[in-house]
């Protein structure tokens with residue numbers, strides 16, 4: 269895959285040093301059989317070797333013991349102090365097995381002392397075994413890392429050569445990096461760059477590593493970042509302990525072994541990733557009841573779609589969200605879309621495949637579409653950036669109500685966790701959707717019934733009017749057709765009274781149903797309520813006088829225009845004033861008044877009548893409700909007058925209220941929105 273001259277990320281770097289050129293060459297040739305797995309560097313003396321690896325790590329060192337100027341042991345020691353780390357494996361080649369050499373070698377952690385002559389096959393075996401061992405201890409899972417996002421590592425060290433080397437290692441491993449040169453910069457970068465891991469030097473200017481560590485661990489946003497402390501070899505174990513006590517996850521002593529450091533980094537990142545996933549999952553799960561509550565409060569499908577798509581797309585990191593609704597025949601009725609993006613990308617249409625619906629209906633499960641350009645359930649629309657998708661069904665009690673889709677621009681984005689969470693949310697959404705549909709159906713069923721009822725009453729009332737009128741007419745004629753005896757006259761009077769009541773009832777019913785059917789809304793204009801009140805007051809003076817009542821209208825307003833229907837408004841005033849006269853004994857007082865109040869005209873009809881018991885007050889605006897106690901029982905009526913008042917006032921966007929005390933009197937108050945009003949100038 270890679271070109272030979274490019275740095276080999278996973279190649280094991282082998283340094284061969286021998287002052288005998290042909291030995292180095294022979295060994296190098298033997299190792300070249302290992303192919304691209306190794307990168308061999310050879311040198312003929314220590315100085316040349318150090319120069320060649322000054323900014324490159326060495327994984328395996330094979331060095332001759334006796335060389336001019338610098339012995340193999342000296343080279344091993346120098347490489348141990350190399351800021352970038354010591355080799356993982358060291359082999360010392362010597363012509364003489366001198367006493368004490370092996371002791372020194374083992375003190376210097378030499379893996380093996382090889383006595384010359386060393387056969388190339390032997391070197392080959394040793395190195396391939398070493399590579400194998402290193403692989404097992406440190407080889408990252410290549411496929412896994414490739415699929416995963418790049419981790420970002422903060423390198424905090426004040427020594428530039430250390431930083432350069434560490435950065436190079438990190439780059440080889442495919443990590444992103446940021447660097448900091450002192451304690452304060454480390455804290456700033458930790459905040460700004462939110463790295464996945466920090467390599468932290470202890471001895472740094474401005475703030476030492478321990479102080480930095482303490483601050484990071486005390487910071488709610490940063491405390492979960494794994495930190496590996498880089499300590500100088502001379503650091504004693506008390507310091508190491510202090511670092512670990514302060515919350516370091518690991519420490520590594522300089523000079524460090526590249527492979528070991530990388531292995532530790534990988535381990536910490538693996539743990540962090542698992543912790544991040546748990547944190548994310550917890551967050552996702554805590555969303556479930558929250559979303560459920562939010563959804564169940566909605567009575568509109570569009571609202572539900574918006575909340576559902578927004579919350580799920582954000583939670584799952586999706587690019588776009590779609591909610592497709594189906595009717596009971598499985599036909600698509602609505603398609604709601606959102607895009608989560610800072611570009612102004614439009615949510616794409618999805619070309620919905622019948623096979624997807626069939627599959628979901630059969631399995632009752634959602635589907636992850638790993639690659640949308642290669643999946644029978646999906647057809648990418650042209651120029652659609654979607655590369656993967658997850659689909660969850662919205663199953664009601666009986667039917668598939670719809671599907672919820674989330675899409676992403678990356679292939680293989682959605683995981684099992686995603687689909688499980690999405691399905692859980694979708695099942696809550698399905699309940700909310702079904703409730704909305706039921707609710708809509710019920711109010712729609714209800715409206716229909718109400719309409720049929722009103723039409724029936726309207727027709728019946730209308731048809732009853734004629735026969736009642738004819739009874740009334742003939743009973744009047746009866747008196748003119750010839751002389752009647754007293755009893756006959758009394759009976760005729762009763763017939764006439766009853767027909768009058770019947771006619772009133774029928775007219776009231778007709779009026780109420782017409783208001784409900786909104787048939788009387790045709791004649792809207794600006795009406796002067798003051799003029800109407802004067803007119804109706806005058807109309808009722810006669811009736812009041814018959815009961816020796818004082819009927820008065822008082823106002824400071826010269827006019828008060830409201831927008832509405834004259835006939836309906838007149839009816840309202842008639843009903844209230846008529847009731848006041850009816851339910852007030854002879855000699856009582858009825859006062860009508862009007863005044864402006866916050867953009868409304870407030871009209872009151874006040875009487876000194878029988879009053880209404882508190883228990884009846886909440887019901888007196890109900891249809892056919894009449895008070896059945898005290899003096900009121902003796903008064904004739906049908907219980908529709910106030911229902912009509914309430915309907916009319918509400919149609920005029922006003923309000924009606926009542927206050928009453930038994931045997932003291934009653935006040936009805938109406939408020940109607942004012943168009944304009946003029947006040948009488950006081951003299």
Ligand code: ADP
Pocket residue numbers: 843847848851852875877878879880888893894895896900904905906907908909910911934
């Ligand atoms: P009705 O035809 O019975 O008068 P309404 O709907 O106009 O029907 O009134 C409902 C009931 O409210 C009446 O039966 C009566 O008991 C009570 N009521 C209405 N207006 C007054 C009032 N001004 N004083 C006392 N009671 C009243």
